[in-house]
Every structure is written in C-alpha cells, then in structure tokens.
Amino acid sequence: MKKLNIYLVVFVALILSACTKTQFEEYETSNGTADFSNYISLGNSFTQGLQDGGLHNEFGQQDNSYPAIIARQMGTSFVQPTVSGTGSGYFHLEYIDGEIEVIKSFDVDIANNDPLAIKWDPTFVNWADTTVKYNNLGVGGMNVRNVYGQNITEELTYHVYLGSTAPAALAWNGVLGEPISPYGRFLNFGDINNRVEYIDHVTKSNATFFTNWLGINDAMSWSKEGGDEVSGSSLLTDPLEFRAKYDTVLTELKAMGAQGICATVHDITQTPYFTTITLEVLNKDIWIKEGADTNIIRKAVEEDLILLTAKDELGDGMGVTQANPLSHTVVLDKDEVAITKAYINDINVQIRASAASHGYAVVDMYSFMNSLSSGMNFDGIALNTNYIEGGAYSLDGLHPNSKGYAMIANEFMSAINANFGSNLQPVSVGSYRGITFP
Amino acid sequence: MRRILLSLLLGAPAITIAGGFQLNLQGLKAVAMGGAFSGVASDATTVFFNPAGMSNLDHHNFTAGINIVDAHVSIQTPEVANTDQTSGKGTPIHFYYSGKINEKLSLGFLVNNQFGSASSFDDDWQGRYIIQNISLKTFMFQPTMAYKIHDKISIGAGFVYGMGSFSTEKAVPLASNTTEEGKAHLEGSGDGVGYNIGVYSQFLTLGDDAKNTKFAIGLDYRSSIAVDLGNGEATFTNIPVSLRDKFPEETGFVSKITLPSVFTVGMSIKHTVAEKWSLAFAYDLNMTGWSSYDTLAFDFKNNDTPDSKQIQDWDNVLTHRLGFDFIYQEKYSIRVGLYQDNTPMKDNLVSPHLPGVTQVAYTAGLGYKVNEKISIDFAYIRQSASRDDVSLAQYKVEEGNYVQQNGEKVQTGDFNYKFNRKVNVYGLAVNINIGGPKKEAAAAIE
Numbered sequence: 001m002k003k004l005n006i007y008l009v010v011f012v013a014l015i016l017s018a019c020t021k022t023q024f025e026e027y028e029t030s031n032g033t034a035d036f037s038n039y040i041s042l043g044n045s046f047t048q049g050l051q052d053g054g055l056h057n058e059f060g061q062q063d064n065s066y067p068a069i070i071a072r073q074m075g076t077s078f079v080q081p082t083v084s085g086t087g088s089g090y091f092h093l094e095y096i097d098g099e100i101e102v103i104k105s106f107d108v109d110i111a112n113n114d115p116l117a118i119k120w121d122p123t124f125v126n127w128a129d130t131t132v133k134y135n136n137l138g139v140g141g142m143n144v145r146n147v148y149g150q151n152i153t154e155e156l157t158y159h160v161y162l163g164s165t166a167p168a169a170l171a172w173n174g175v176l177g178e179p180i181s182p183y184g185r186f187l188n189f190g191d192i193n194n195r196v197e198y199i200d201h202v203t204k205s206n207a208t209f210f211t212n213w214l215g216i217n218d219a220m221s222w223s224k225e226g227g228d229e230v231s232g233s234s235l236l237t238d239p240l241e242f243r244a245k246y247d248t249v250l251t252e253l254k255a256m257g258a259q260g261i262c263a264t265v266h267d268i269t270q271t272p273y274f275t276t277i278t279l280e281v282l283n284k285d286i287w288i289k290e291g292a293d294t295n296i297i298r299k300a301v302e303e304d305l306i307l308l309t310a311k312d313e314l315g316d317g318m319g320v321t322q323a324n325p326l327s328h329t330v331v332l333d334k335d336e337v338a339i340t341k342a343y344i345n346d347i348n349v350q351i352r353a354s355a356a357s358h359g360y361a362v363v364d365m366y367s368f369m370n371s372l373s374s375g376m377n378f379d380g381i382a383l384n385t386n387y388i389e390g391g392a393y394s395l396d397g398l399h400p401n402s403k404g405y406a407m408i409a410n411e412f413m414s415a416i417n418a419n420f421g422s423n424l425q426p427v428s429v430g431s432y433r434g435i436t437f438p
Numbered sequence: 439m440r441r442i443l444l445s446l447l448l449g450a451p452a453i454t455i456a457g458g459f460q461l462n463l464q465g466l467k468a469v470a471m472g473g474a475f476s477g478v479a480s481d482a483t484t485v486f487f488n489p490a491g492m493s494n495l496d497h498h499n500f501t502a503g504i505n506i507v508d509a510h511v512s513i514q515t516p517e518v519a520n521t522d523q524t525s526g527k528g529t530p531i532h533f534y535y536s537g538k539i540n541e542k543l544s545l546g547f548l549v550n551n552q553f554g555s556a557s558s559f560d561d562d563w564q565g566r567y568i569i570q571n572i573s574l575k576t577f578m579f580q581p582t583m584a585y586k587i588h589d590k591i592s593i594g595a596g597f598v599y600g601m602g603s604f605s606t607e608k609a610v611p612l613a614s615n616t617t618e619e620g621k622a623h624l625e626g627s628g629d630g631v632g633y634n635i636g637v638y639s640q641f642l643t644l645g646d647d648a649k650n651t652k653f654a655i656g657l658d659y660r661s662s663i664a665v666d667l668g669n670g671e672a673t674f675t676n677i678p679v680s681l682r683d684k685f686p687e688e689t690g691f692v693s694k695i696t697l698p699s700v701f702t703v704g705m706s707i708k709h710t711v712a713e714k715w716s717l718a719f720a721y722d723l724n725m726t727g728w729s730s731y732d733t734l735a736f737d738f739k740n741n742d743t744p745d746s747k748q749i750q751d752w753d754n755v756l757t758h759r760l761g762f763d764f765i766y767q768e769k770y771s772i773r774v775g776l777y778q779d780n781t782p783m784k785d786n787l788v789s790p791h792l793p794g795v796t797q798v799a800y801t802a803g804l805g806y807k808v809n810e811k812i813s814i815d816f817a818y819i820r821q822s823a824s825r826d827d828v829s830l831a832q833y834k835v836e837e838g839n840y841v842q843q844n845g846e847k848v849q850t851g852d853f854n855y856k857f858n859r860k861v862n863v864y865g866l867a868v869n870i871n872i873g874g875p876k877k878e879a880a881a882a883i884e
Contacts, residue, residue: 019822019860020508020510020860020862021510021860022510022511022512022522022857022858022859022860023512023520023522023858024512024514024519024520024856024858025519025520026519026520027519093680095679095680098683100680377853379564379565379567379568379853380565380566380567380568380853381567381611391611425516425517426516426517427517428515428517428518428564430564430566430567430611431562431564433613433618434611434612434613435613436613436614436615437612437613437614437678437680437681438614438615438678438679438680
C-alpha cells in the first residue's frame with residue numbers, strides 16, 4: 001500500500017506537469033480584401049519620417065517612418081530614399097553645465113550657428129537615385145497645392161516646386177530640376193521646360209494600395225511661421241483649390257485601381273511647437289507684434305501661441321518691453337490660431353468629401369492626435385504632447401519621434417483593418433525610440 | 439530659455455507588488471481539502487489556521503512541510519502573440535509545533551511563508567516598462583497559546599512577527615546615443631507585527647465510541663501586518679548622463695506593504711466507524727482584507743527622483759473552501775477539495791506579472807500514517823484559468839492616464855492583454871507526535 005501511494009503520486013505528478021502548456025498561438029496576418037503588393041504613401045515630412053527638424057536615420061528614424069512600419073506589418077517591400085550619415089542635419093540635445101540644451105541643426109542661412117550644430121551630410125547633396133521607383137512618396141514641405149499646376153501660371157509661380165515662394169527660376173535651381181525643398185531630391189522633377197509634377201509620380205506608381213496624409217502642410221507651413229493674414233510667405237491653400245487637387249490625386253489612384261485610405265489633418269496648434277512656451281512658463285508680460293501688415297504691438301494674452309522658434313529672441317531679451325516686442329513670425333496670435341483651427345476643419349471636410357466621392361475610407365488623425373494632447377499610454381509608457389518629456393514628439397516640436405510615428409502607424413493599420421477586413425498587427429510602441437538624451 | 443524644464447515625471451518607476459500574493463499552502467491536509475481547516479484542527483498546522491484548535495491536540499506535535507509551486511503564465515497582447523513568464527518554481531515552507539502543557543493550556547509556535555510571489559519576463563518583453571521581474575518573500579514567526587475555557591470551547595492567540603523582503607526591476611524608457619533604455623532595480627526589506635486569534639468548539643457528538651459523528655466550528659482572525667520598508671535601495675543603470683541627477687546610480691527609498699487580514703469561519707463534520715473508516719467534511723469561508731492594499735508608493739531619498747505611486751485599489755474577497763477526508767483504518771487517507779479563488783484586483787488594474795482571475799481550483803491529497811509517531815501528507819493543487827476578454831484585463835484607469843488620489847496626479851499604465859495561467863502545486867509534509875503516555879503508544883503498536 002505504501003508503494004502504491006508513491007507510485008500514484010509520481011503518476012499523477014507526471015500527468016499533471018505535462019498539462020502546463022499556456023502558450024498562445026502565433027497571430028496569422030491576413031490581407032482581407034486588400035492588395036498590399038505595391039503600397040505607396042503620399043504626404044509630406046510626416047510621411048517621409050522627418051523628425052528633429054531633419055531627415056536622419058542614425059537610429060532608424062527614417063526606417064521607422066509610419067508608412068515603413070505599416071509596410072513591414074503588411075509584409076510587403078517598401079522602398080524609401082534613406083539618407084546616410086547625418087542626413088539633412090538635425091536638432092539634438094547636449095548636456096552643458098548641468099543643463100540639457102536643444103541644439104538646432106546647422107543653418108546655412110545664418111552666421112551664428114552653434115559650434116555643436118549638426119550639419120547635413122556631404123552625401124545629402126546627391127542624396128538619392130532619382131531613377132529608383134520609391135514607395136514612400138512623402139516629401140518634406142509638400143502641400144496639396146504643390147501636387148500639380150492647374151494652369152501655366154500656377155506651374156510657373158509656385159506649383160512646380162516644393163515648399164517655397166522663391167521665384168520659379170530659383171525654385172528650379174536654374175536648369176537642374178532641383179526642387180527648392182531638399183527633401184524632394186529623390187524624385188525627378190524634370191527641368192524648367194520639361195516639368196515633372198508630383199502627381200506624375202503618383203500616376204506612374206501603379207500602386208495597389210495607398211495611404212494619403214497630404215494636407216498638413218497646407219495649414220502648417222503658414223502657421224508655423226507665425227501666420228500672416230495678408231502677405232505671408234506660404235498662404236493657406238485656398239479650400240477650393242485644395243479640394244480640386246485632392247480630388248485629382250484620388251481620381252488618379254482610382255484610375256489605376258488602387259485601394260487605400262486617406263487621413264485627416266490634425267490640429268497642429270496642439271503640438272509642442274505651439275504649446276511649450278507659454279506665458280505661464282515665462283511668468284512675465286510679453287510684448288508681441290501682430291501680423292506683418294499691422295503695427296499693433298500689444299501684450300500677449302493666453303490665447304496667443306508663442307512658438308518654439310521664439311526661444312532665441314527671448315534669449316536675446318526681446319519681448320519684455322513694448323519697444324522690443326517679439327517678431328510676428330514667432331507668435332501665432334489669437335486670431336491666427338482661430339484661422340488655423342477653422343482652416344483645418346475646412347480642409348478636413350474637403351478630405352472627407354473627396355474620399356467619400358471616390359469611395360475611399362478616412363482615418364481620423366485629427367481625433368487621434370487630439371487624444372494624445374490629453375495623454376495616452378502605450379506599453380506602460382505615458383505619452384503626451386509636452387515638449388521632450390511628453391515622449392511622443394521629436395525635438396522640432398512639430399514632428400513625432402519614432403514612438404509617435406509607431407503610434408500613428410498603429411492608428412492607420414487599425415483603420416485599414418476595419419475597412420478591408422485585413423489583420424495587420426499593431427506594433428509595440430514602447431520598443432520604438434523616443435528622445436535621445438545626452 | 440535654452441534649458442528644458444523636465445517638469446513632469448520621466449518614466450517614474452511605478453511598481454506593482456501584487457496579485458493575490460497570499461500563499462494558501464500552510465498545511466497539506468488543508469491544502470488537499472481546498473484549504474479548509476479552521477474547524478478541523480487535527481494536526482499542528484492549526485497553530486496557523488486556528489490557534490484555539492491546539493487544545494484539540496495531545497502531546498507534542500510537529501509538522502514540517504514544503505510546497506513546490508510550478509506556475510505557468512502566458513500573455514497575449516494585440517502586438518505580441520505570446521509572451522511567457524520565465525518565473526522559476528517557488529518553494530514556500532512551513533513548520534509548526536503545538537504542545538499540550540496541561541489539560542487546559544497548550545503552547546505552540548510557527549514559522550512559515552504566508553505571502554510571496556516571484557515572476558519574471560525576458561528582458562525585451564513588451565511590458566518591461568511595467569514590470570520586468572519581481573520577488574516578494576515573507577517569513578512569519580508566531581508564538582502561540584491556547585486555553586480550554588470550557589469542556590467544549592477553547593480559545594487561542596498568537597503574536598505574529600513578520601519579515602518581508604522584495605526586489606523588483608523594470609525598464610526606464612530613456613535612451614542616449616549609446617544606450618537603448620535604462621533599468622530601475624529596487625530592493626528592500628522590513629518587518630512588522632500582528633496577531634492571530636481563534637475560537638474552536640467541538641460542540642456536538644452524536645453516537646458512541648464505536649460509531650459517531652462529531653461537529654466542530656472554528657473562528658479565526660489573522661490581523662493585517664504593515665511591513666515598513668525603511669531602508670530600501672534603488673539603483674538605476676544605463677541612464678543618460680544628463681538625467682543622472684533624477685535617476686542616480688544609487689539612492690534609498692521608503693515604502694510600506696500592508697499584508698492583509700484574514701477572517702475565517704469554518705466548520706467540520708466527521709463521521710467515524712471505529713477501527714474501520716472515517717469521513718470528514720470541512721468548510722471554511724475566508725474574508726481577506728485586500729482593501730488595505732490601495733496604493734503602493736515609493737518615496738525616494740534623492741529629491742530629484744520622482745516618487746512613484748501606484749493605485750492598487752484592491753477589494754476584499756470572500757473565498758469558499760471545502761474538502762473531504764476519507765481515512766481508512768486510521769492509516770490511509772484520501773483527500774479532495776476545491777475552493778473558489780476570487781481575485782482582489784479590479785478588472786482594469788491587473789498587473790501582468792501575477793494576473794488574477796476568479797476561478798475554482800481543485801485540490802487532492804494523500805495521507806499515510808507510518809506509525810503512531812509519524813505520518814506523511816501529500817497535497818496537490820491545480821489551477822487553470824484564462825481571461826480572453828481583453829477589456830477585462832486592461833491595466834488602465836478610466837479617465838486618461840492619470841488618476842487623482844488625495845489631490846495628487848498619479849501615473850498609471852495602460853496595457854491590454856489576455857492570459858493563460860496554469861499552476862500546479864505539489865506539497866509534502868511530515869507530522870510527528872511524541873511524548874504520548876507509554877501505555878497509549880503500546881496500545882497503538884498492538
């Protein structure tokens with residue numbers, strides 16, 4: 001009987017310890033009704049993977065652009081014009097005399113660059129092979145306005161080049177066909193007599209699937225320079241023009257049989273570029289100059305957004321007296337804030353209407369990015385829109401860092417899954433890089 | 439204005455020590471019978487389950503036991519199909535003595551591990567910012583006395599001295615040019631005191647010596663024990679140079695863990711046919727005061743290190759325990775039981791290192807009486823549980839990422855997952871009874 005007991009115990013123990021399998025099955029990914037075999041992404045710097053005020057890839061920043069993350073989850077090949085070395089140059093942090101300081105990238109237009117400023121890499125000048133067909137068609141500075149010229153005047157004034165108001169001849173960099181925005185160098189824009197438009201690259205892509213997050217710059221390029229109601233450098237794109245060009249993009253995509261999804265424009269005035277320097281932080285009266293065409297100098301109120309770019313002027317003692325106010329270019333005054341917000345709502349209406357009329361779904365990046373302002377958690381990490389410590393935005397305060405882009409990729413994929421019955425797995429946001437501290 | 443003001447917490451090490459970390463393994467007869475014992479009091483383990491039950495025991499009784507806890511937990515998130523906990527096996531022990539001094543008075547002592555948990559994950563697992571590994575160990579020491587105040591009623595009380603130690607690690611999401619992320623390691627130990635009181639009554643016996651049925655009830659209350667961790671040590675590694683003032687290589691911390699009180703009402707019925715067999719039924723109802731575990735806070739001695747505070751907000755739980763013990767010829771014993779294991783954790787505050795679930799667990803065991811002096815018990819527990827509904831197990835508080843606690847913003851995590859959990863517990867104990875009158879021993883040998 002004693003032996004029997006022991007055998008019984010051993011027997012039972014063996015049986016039971018075998019029953020300890022707890023592992024879950026691996027996920028099976030499926031494309032649903034979508035064809036991801038040739039995925040292209042349309043957009044601007046956000047799509048290109050720009051962060052810290054530049055295009056760089058030393059820790060895979062560009063490799064982890066949101067469309068690149070989406071493509072990896074799709075299991076499809078995705079060609080990006082990746083930079084090498086220091087890329088275009090970028091903002092970074094230094095630890096100086098016990099303080100963490102933001103060092104802006106080297107700017108060829110100014111004389112007093114910080115000696116620690118990171119300059120563009122020599123390879124960046126001839127950065128990418130324009131004969132290669134790229135999947136990531138995100139171009140820093142790209143407006144919907146720039147997609148193509150509706151007439152010869154548009155083509156020759158500001159539609160044939162990207163992101164500047166320089167005269168057309170300059171925009172074309174002489175006859176070399178070089179777009180003013182260096183971030184478009186990877187695409188062939190022809191020359192001044194044989195112009196190639198951005199939309200031509202879309203048309204010849206033969207895409208089977210696309211994501212389209214164009215539109216941000218149509219609002220941002222105006223407001224990030226402090227806005228200007230009358231004679232600003234880059235005007236808010238007229239909503240009707242915006243709609244016409246957006247329609248054309250989708251019509252082209254429809255014509256090639258591409259499936260895809262469009263994204264609304266988020267409220268850029270809620271990003272750290274606009275929200276970091278506040279009167280509360282400065283804790284004193286600040287004098288500002290309203291738009292370029294007014295001579296109104298007044299005390300800033302809470303609704304005026306002092307831009308991150310005001311840092312240098314404030315450092316030089318500007319803004320504290322009526323005689324020496326902050327420049328209008330470093331403040332988005334309260335009227336301009338209202339204009340920007342209303343404009344974003346306007347073009348989002350256009351984006352939704354355009355997408356609907358072409359049978360395309362929309363991912364609501366406006367709402368998603370808004371929820372980041374109140375804070376979100378991923379993998380136990382709290383992210384919000386605070387500058388640097390918020391963890392989601394890069395040092396330029398406008399563009400997300402890799403964690404932010406991963407979070408955006410997940411939102412795109414969730415919308416894609418909802419619309420195409422696919423099963424793209426979200427990525428773990430925590431495993432993407434945030435701020436690089438000194 | 440070039441300076442960045444790091445005004446908010448940068449990845450504060452909020453740490454959960456948690457998850458029903460009570461070890462209900464303090465006696466193997468009890469374990470085999472679903473954990474019901476406060477109305478049984480048939481061996482020295484009653485020092486723990488119900489000190490008053492010591493009056494029930496004759497002579498000098500010793501019990502020494504060990505359990506092997508073999509837990510397997512797998513976690514699934516929307517992002518990662520499967521992550522296994524890498525925790526090793528736990529081996530809680532117990533030792534009891536109960537001795538009868540005279541007809542009225544009994545004295546006893548215990549050493550055991552009433553609370554504990556150990557779990558770990560691979561270094562690169564997705565939830566490493568929540569928890570990487572954790573180990574909590576406690577030792578309790580309890581000198582005890584019982585007094586028979588009436589023919590049918592006894593009372594007992596013990597003073598409890600508890601020692602606790604823990605260590606834990608989590609990743610800190612701060613990168614530099616040369617490091618991917620930092621790591622926080624916290625360890626500390628401390629002690630606290632409490633008490634254990636009980637009442638036991640074998641109030642009714644039906645039948646005669648040859649064939650009888652006995653009814654007994656027991657009440658027991660074990661107080662909570664606040665373990666002060668006054669001299670904790672925190673080390674932060676792989677922290678970017680510029681943030682070392684916030685996360686220094688070494689700093690101290692202060693914390694406190696309150697081990698919960700347990701109130702038990704129990705009963706037993708034992709039917710005996712002399713020299714043939716007996717069958718006992720036992721039932722206990724536990725009320726565990728987990729609501730004492732509402733917040734876990736770490737106050738770091740380094741002023742710049744953001745203090746960590748995490749809401750636990752556990753609930754008190756009721757546990758039903760019942761079991762049967764069939765004894766053949768006073769020598770062989772077969773026991774079975776079950777208990778309903780209720781999780782004290784709120785659905786949205788479940789940490790992945792010890793995920794809780796309300797479940798019914800099954801127990802079984804064998805007893806063998808070698809001779810009048812020595813007997814051996816084996817026990818086994820099987821738990822198998824899953825939670826598939828992601829929303830049930832989210833690590834999140836409703837309103838955003840912060841909750842207000844006493845007017846302060848407290849950081850929480852957000853982690854949605856499913857889990858499978860299977861636990862096997864194997865126990866072995868030896869009971870020794872010595873010092874009985876010689877004639878009784880002689881009679882038994884015959």
